Amino acid sequence: MRLVVSVEDAIRHYRLSDLSLFRAGYRALIGTGLESGRVLEVCCGHGDLSGWLASNHPQARVIAMDRSEDYVASARAKHGHLPNLELLVGDVLELSRFEPGSFDVVVGQATMHHLAHDLDRASRQFSRILKPGGRCVFIYEPLGHNPLFSAVRAAHFSFTSWPDECNLYERQIQAFAAHFTRYEFQPFNLFGYWAKALPNISLSRSIGELLARLDAGIFKAWPRSGKYAANFNVIYVR
Numbered sequence: 270m271r272l273v274v275s276v277e278d279a280i281r282h283y284r285l286s287d288l289s290l291f292r293a294g295y296r297a298l299i300g301t302g303l304e305s306g307r308v309l310e311v312c313c314g315h316g317d318l319s320g321w322l323a324s325n326h327p328q329a330r331v332i333a334m335d336r337s338e339d340y341v342a343s344a345r346a347k348h349g350h351l352p353n354l355e356l357l358v359g360d361v362l363e364l365s366r367f368e369p370g371s372f373d374v375v376v377g378q379a380t381m382h383h384l385a386h387d388l389d390r391a392s393r394q395f396s397r398i399l400k401p402g403g404r405c406v407f408i409y410e411p412l413g414h415n416p417l418f419s420a421v422r423a424a425h426f427s428f429t430s431w432p433d434e435c436n437l438y439e440r441q442i443q444a445f446a447a448h449f450t451r452y453e454f455q456p457f458n459l460f461g462y463w464a465k466a467l468p469n470i471s472l473s474r475s476i477g478e479l480l481a482r483l484d485a486g487i488f489k490a491w492p493r494s495g496k497y498a499a500n501f502n503v504i505y506v507r
C-alpha cells in the first residue's frame with residue numbers, strides 16, 4: 270500500500286530511543302486491513318495518530334476520543350478537514366454510544382497506563398465494540414519491573430507533577446486479555462533506553478538503531494528478559 274505520509278515520516282519527531290517501538294506499532298496498525306474499516310482511537314490527545322490513519326485510509330472511518338476539550342479542539346484545528354475523521358470529547362471508559370462489534374480496531378498511544386485505575390472496565394468496553402477478530406493495539410506504554418527505569422521515571426514525575434502517570438506490570442497486561450482471545454506483547458528499550466540521552470544527530474541515530482537491534486536480539490534469545498524492558502506495545506485480538 271502506498272502511504273500519503275509514510276511510517277518513517279509519521280514517527281520522525283519521536284525520540285531516537287523510541288523509533289523502533291513506534292515503527293513496529295504503526296506497521297502493526299496499517300497491517301490490520303484498515304482500507305474500509307472502522308477505527309476508534311482512545312485518548313487521542315492532539316489527534317495526530319488518527320489524522321495519519323484517516324489521511325492514509327480515505328475509505329476507512331476513524332473516530333478519535335479524548336476527555337480533554339482542549340486537546341480535542343487542538344485535534345479539530347489540525348485534522349478537522351479530513352472527511353473520514355470524527356473527533357469527540359468523552360470518557361473512553363464509557364462507550365455505550367457505540368454498537369457491539371462495530372469496530373475493526375481500537376488503538377491507544379501512551380494510553381493504557383492512563384486507564385490503569387480501571388483496566389478491567391477498559392478491557393470489557395474495548396472488547397465489546399470490536400468485531401470478532403478485531404484488534405486492540407496499545408503503543409508506547411511504560412513497564413515497571415526494571416528498578417533502574419522506574420527510578421528515572423519517578424525522578425521525572427517528581428519534576429513534572431503529572432497526576433495520572435504510572436507504570437504497568439506483567440499481571441495487568443495479562444489480566445487485560447480476559448475479554449480477548451489472545452495477545453502479543455512486544456518489549457522495547459533495554460539498552461536502547463539510554464539513547465534518550467543522545468542529541469538528535471545522525472551519529473546518534475545510528476547508535477540508537479544499533480541498540481534497538483541489540484535489544485531485539487536479547488528479547489528474542491531470552492523472552493523473559495522482555496519483562497525488564499522500559500516500554501512495550503501490546504496487541505489484543507478479540
Ligand SMILES: C[S@@+](CC[C@H](N)C(=O)[O-])C[C@H]1O[C@@H](n2cnc3c(N)ncnc32)[C@H](O)[C@@H]1O
Pocket residue numbers: 311312313314315334335336337340359360361362377378379380383384
Ligand atoms: C499521554 S496523553 C496521550 C495522548 C495521545 N494519545 C498521544 O500519543 O499524544 C494521555 C491522554 O489520555 C487522555 N485520557 C486519560 N484518561 C481518559 C479517559 N478516561 N477518557 C478519555 N481520555 C482520557 C488525556 O486527556 C490525554 O490526552
